[in-house]
Amino acid sequence: MTLPASISASVIDRLKSAVGAGGWTDDPDLLAPFLVEWRDTWRGTTPLMLSPATTAEASAVLAICHANRIAVTTQGGNTGLVGGQIPQGEVLISTRRMKAIRSIDPLDDSIIAEAGCILTDVHAAAATVNKRFPLVLASQGSATIGGLISTNAGGVHVRRHGMMRALVLGLEAVLPDGSVFSELTSLRKDNTGYDLKQLLIGAEGTLGLVTAASLKLVPVPRAMVVSMLAVESAKIAVELLHRLEERTGAVAAFELINHTGVAMALKNLSNVKDPLAHTKAPWRVLVEFESSADGLGDLAEEALGEAIEAGLVIDCLISQNEAQAQDFWLLREEMSAAQRPEGASAKHDISVPVSQIPAFLERADAVVESIVPGCQIVSFGHASDGNIHYDVVQPPGMEPAAFKARAPTLIEAVHDVAVSLHGSISAEHGIGISRREEFIRREPSAHLKLMHAIKSGIDPHGIMNPRVLI
Amino acid sequence: MTLPASISASVIDRLKSAVGAGGWTDDPDLLAPFLVEWRDTWRGTTPLMLSPATTAEASAVLAICHANRIAVTTQGGNTGLVGGQIPQGEVLISTRRMKAIRSIDPLDDSIIAEAGCILTDVHAAAATVNKRFPLVLASQGSATIGGLISTNAGGVHVRRHGMMRALVLGLEAVLPDGSVFSELTSLRKDNTGYDLKQLLIGAEGTLGLVTAASLKLVPVPRAMVVSMLAVESAKIAVELLHRLEERTGAVAAFELINHTGVAMALKNLSNVKDPLAHTKAPWRVLVEFESSADGLGDLAEEALGEAIEAGLVIDCLISQNEAQAQDFWLLREEMSAAQRPEGASAKHDISVPVSQIPAFLERADAVVESIVPGCQIVSFGHASDGNIHYDVVQPPGMEPAAFKARAPTLIEAVHDVAVSLHGSISAEHGIGISRREEFIRREPSAHLKLMHAIKSGIDPHGIMNPRVLI
Numbered sequence: 001m002t003l004p005a006s007i008s009a010s011v012i013d014r015l016k017s018a019v020g021a022g023g024w025t026d027d028p029d030l031l032a033p034f035l036v037e038w039r040d041t042w043r044g045t046t047p048l049m050l051s052p053a054t055t056a057e058a059s060a061v062l063a064i065c066h067a068n069r070i071a072v073t074t075q076g077g078n079t080g081l082v083g084g085q086i087p088q089g090e091v092l093i094s095t096r097r098m099k100a101i102r103s104i105d106p107l108d109d110s111i112i113a114e115a116g117c118i119l120t121d122v123h124a125a126a127a128t129v130n131k132r133f134p135l136v137l138a139s140q141g142s143a144t145i146g147g148l149i150s151t152n153a154g155g156v157h158v159r160r161h162g163m164m165r166a167l168v169l170g171l172e173a174v175l176p177d178g179s180v181f182s183e184l185t186s187l188r189k190d191n192t193g194y195d196l197k198q199l200l201i202g203a204e205g206t207l208g209l210v211t212a213a214s215l216k217l218v219p220v221p222r223a224m225v226v227s228m229l230a231v232e233s234a235k236i237a238v239e240l241l242h243r244l245e246e247r248t249g250a251v252a253a254f255e256l257i258n259h260t261g262v263a264m265a266l267k268n269l270s271n272v273k274d275p276l277a278h279t280k281a282p283w284r285v286l287v288e289f290e291s292s293a294d295g296l297g298d299l300a301e302e303a304l305g306e307a308i309e310a311g312l313v314i315d316c317l318i319s320q321n322e323a324q325a326q327d328f329w330l331l332r333e334e335m336s337a338a339q340r341p342e343g344a345s346a347k348h349d350i351s352v353p354v355s356q357i358p359a360f361l362e363r364a365d366a367v368v369e370s371i372v373p374g375c376q377i378v379s380f381g382h383a384s385d386g387n388i389h390y391d392v393v394q395p396p397g398m399e400p401a402a403f404k405a406r407a408p409t410l411i412e413a414v415h416d417v418a419v420s421l422h423g424s425i426s427a428e429h430g431i432g433i434s435r436r437e438e439f440i441r442r443e444p445s446a447h448l449k450l451m452h453a454i455k456s457g458i459d460p461h462g463i464m465n466p467r468v469l470i
Numbered sequence: 471m472t473l474p475a476s477i478s479a480s481v482i483d484r485l486k487s488a489v490g491a492g493g494w495t496d497d498p499d500l501l502a503p504f505l506v507e508w509r510d511t512w513r514g515t516t517p518l519m520l521s522p523a524t525t526a527e528a529s530a531v532l533a534i535c536h537a538n539r540i541a542v543t544t545q546g547g548n549t550g551l552v553g554g555q556i557p558q559g560e561v562l563i564s565t566r567r568m569k570a571i572r573s574i575d576p577l578d579d580s581i582i583a584e585a586g587c588i589l590t591d592v593h594a595a596a597a598t599v600n601k602r603f604p605l606v607l608a609s610q611g612s613a614t615i616g617g618l619i620s621t622n623a624g625g626v627h628v629r630r631h632g633m634m635r636a637l638v639l640g641l642e643a644v645l646p647d648g649s650v651f652s653e654l655t656s657l658r659k660d661n662t663g664y665d666l667k668q669l670l671i672g673a674e675g676t677l678g679l680v681t682a683a684s685l686k687l688v689p690v691p692r693a694m695v696v697s698m699l700a701v702e703s704a705k706i707a708v709e710l711l712h713r714l715e716e717r718t719g720a721v722a723a724f725e726l727i728n729h730t731g732v733a734m735a736l737k738n739l740s741n742v743k744d745p746l747a748h749t750k751a752p753w754r755v756l757v758e759f760e761s762s763a764d765g766l767g768d769l770a771e772e773a774l775g776e777a778i779e780a781g782l783v784i785d786c787l788i789s790q791n792e793a794q795a796q797d798f799w800l801l802r803e804e805m806s807a808a809q810r811p812e813g814a815s816a817k818h819d820i821s822v823p824v825s826q827i828p829a830f831l832e833r834a835d836a837v838v839e840s841i842v843p844g845c846q847i848v849s850f851g852h853a854s855d856g857n858i859h860y861d862v863v864q865p866p867g868m869e870p871a872a873f874k875a876r877a878p879t880l881i882e883a884v885h886d887v888a889v890s891l892h893g894s895i896s897a898e899h900g901i902g903i904s905r906r907e908e909f910i911r912r913e914p915s916a917h918l919k920l921m922h923a924i925k926s927g928i929d930p931h932g933i934m935n936p937r938v939l940i
Binding site for chain 2: 105106107108109110130151152154158159162163165166175179180181182183185186187188189190191192193194195196198199201202203207219220221222238242245246247248249250291292293294295296299351352353354355382384385386387422423424425426427428429430431435439443444446447450451453454457458469470
């Protein structure tokens with residue numbers, strides 16, 4: 001599908017009037033922050049940014065675009081890591097003015113939030129009725145509900161609460177022709193027809209613009225305990241995950257960090273502490289327990305004590321207060337920031353079956369060392385989901401440009417290892433622009449054929465995020 | 471799409487040879503049990519039943535059917551409640567020979583089971599590695615994995631563990647043209663492309679034949695406690711659900727039964743006991759708690775004691791052993807059997823937002839009484855999901871035929887009440903044949919249009935379960 005290279009002035013006028021005076025801009029200064037990805041990996045251009053304030057305005061905008069074959073790129077909080085949100089000449093549709101919490105009902109354990117709501121605002125709204133929205137991730141202060149749904153966001157609580165897909169009860173979206181898909185239900189069970197919302201979740205905006213969602217709330221646990229463990233190997237960490245889940249039934253997060261990552265954080269960041277530095281252990285595991293039963297601290301202590309006795313844990317600390325819990329988390333959260341002073345890096349968001357984490361690390365480390373000897377490998381992430389953020393930082397003293405030239409070979413090789421272990425090349429960040437060519441090359445043709453059938457059925461003119469995903 | 475009325479002898483021969491000697495029958499005596507629904511609500515006919523033993527055989531069968539425009543009906547354990555599994559002249563494809571557990575991995579918390587596996591066999595296989603597959607429902611001794619996926623089955627553990635959709639990690643299916651969709655992954659996170667398996671889950675066999683699935687296992691809880699409560703109203707039951715969830719974090723099932731149901735079970739079934747008969751309370755609630763923390767019995771007792779003090783619970787019993795727990799469950803499980811001696815009935819599988827359960831019951835009771843005065847209303851089901859099995863049993867002494875003549879009016883009116891409260895006319899049983907006309911009439915045309923676009927994209931000749939769902 002070829003879309004026209006330019007848009008007529010009369011269509012531009014109609015788009016502007018569809019959103020009203022405060023709803024559009026073509027001022028380069030105002031546009032600038034929306035045209036650069038936060039790490040400055042992508043920069044884009046657009047003739048016009050439209051910020052509909054209502055679903056009706058979004059519907060009017062897309063109807064005009066559909067009728068006139070105008071390509072659009074959609075953007076939420078601009079926190080995406082794969083470039084999908086940065087327009088390259090398309091009209092930019094931002095959800096930034098759709099920020100209402102439309103309703104919240106503690107008896108239904110549901111909240112209806114518009115696409116532009118920031119995740120932390122949804123957390124705060126849930127807290128006002130003593131409930132919790134359990135999606136938790138690093139960019140939660142900027143990421144929006146629409147973007148989190150369109151990319152099926154993950155985070156640190158997936159094992160217990162599921163990815164975004166599992167937390168969406170109902171959806172409202174504007175389809176590419178401007179028609180509105182409206183199913184803002186708070187039902188827990190509804191087996192009437194195909195579950196159409198599932199198509200929009202994780203479609204990276206290629207099948208429609210999510211405008212609002214009914215989200216699932218959960219009870220606030222009465223107690224939360226964070227522990228930091230030192231362990232000898234990733235294999236032991238996997239064994240430990242199962243042991244702690246069985247023993248406590250209370251594991252909410254289980255994050256792995258290798259020694260290189262810990263050392264880099266201590267070297268480059270003044271705010272990070274390592275309370276287990278004396279152990280010299282090759283791996284750290286951060287475990288968050290949550291429960292509403294009494295005595296969670298005792299339960300965690302017993303379970304970890306047994307793990308030490310069994311020789312699985314070298315040493316461990318259990319948070320005694322909120323500040324200490326935050327300190328433990330800080331070490332994990334600063335893994336990306338810790339790498340920046342070291343120069344260039346090649347990052348991966350792979351997943352493998354949990355049992356294959358040790359094999360992945362062993363094989364990937366070997367292949368990376370063979371391609372760029374002396375690399376600093378920072379492995380960390382959601383071990384409970386098999387999702388490792390495997391970051392390869394350039395060797396000290398190497399020219400960043402020389403490293404960057406090797407990065408594509410390196411990424412391909414690491415992905416090969418993940419795929420050979422029945423893994424994924426994108427566990428939670430999505431495909432966007434950056435992984436598109438590789439995704440299309442690796443995906444079975446039968447799957448691509450199905451995806452194209454769906455895409456062309458729902459977006460026949462191919463106007464929605466046309467450079468993204470497929 | 472009109473399909474041919476008869477199939478040529480040569481095509482029949484090709485279908486037979488695709489599955490081999492033991493894989494087909496046209497013997498009326500052998501076919502008989504597959505052509506009648508278990509409650510005898512539907513009877514069907516077929517020229518030929520094919521029972522492929524492998525995915526390759528199933529693929530060959532559907533490729534022939536696709537090329538020759540031959541309609542098929544698919545059948546698992548024949549436990550469906552909406553008639554979708556009974557052929558009306560189509561070729562019948564049974565998954566009964568695809569019964570292998572292909573693999574089970576406790577470190578990945580996953581099991582790969584073929585479509586014809588019985589649910590209880592999957593439970594048993596999980597137990598061999600000290601894990602649990604948490605889908606639990608009345609027909610589990612006959613229902614198959616393929617059918618449970620195709621109908622997105624629910625059951626009593628949905629609030630805690632989700633419907634079947636939430637328990638499928640990966641899927642293998644033969645698409646209508648015979649091509650094989652193969653994604654038997656055990657990954658917890660994979661954001662590469664549209665999540666195509668979501669379309670097949672709950673599609674009632676209209677988009678393909680599920681042949682195997684990778685299913686999610688969970689830890690076995692260390693303790694389980696069942697309690698039977700007497701409460702004054704459904705409104706109090708909803709309040710109690712939230713209170714117990716917050717207080718214990720351990721509610722695994724929360725089932726409601728009205729007094730009419732309890733009384734009917736005691737009158738008609740000799741194996742049922744009512745340990746709370748002395749309370750004369752209008753409602754029973756069965757609560758199952760599960761936890762791996764120590765002292766679950768004490769926690770449940772404390773929480774229920776506080777609920778009694780707060781005036782929410784009239785009286786309650788906590789199971790002291792497995793036999794007592796089973797007795798409590800028996801009262802709930804026998805709700806359908808209890809109704810049979812009373813004559814004709816009209817059954818509903820509605821859901822509403824949890825907060826609307828009391829309003830639904832009040833309005834539905836009034837409307838039912840106005841249509842058929844003297845009806846016996848048995849309300850029971852999964853209150854934690856807003857899913858009420860609302861069964862209207864004929865008044866004593868009425869002619870069953872006279873009641874049956876009123877049933878369509880009655881069902882329509884009850885569904886109107888559910889829909890007016892933003893509910894569903896089919897929470898977990900699906901649409902099949904029995905709700906198809908009503909579903910198409912009630913569903914927004916935009917949704918039907920999307921469904922048709924997907925159906926015709928994936929099954930262009932309309933050969934898969936052509937009378938079902940859409």
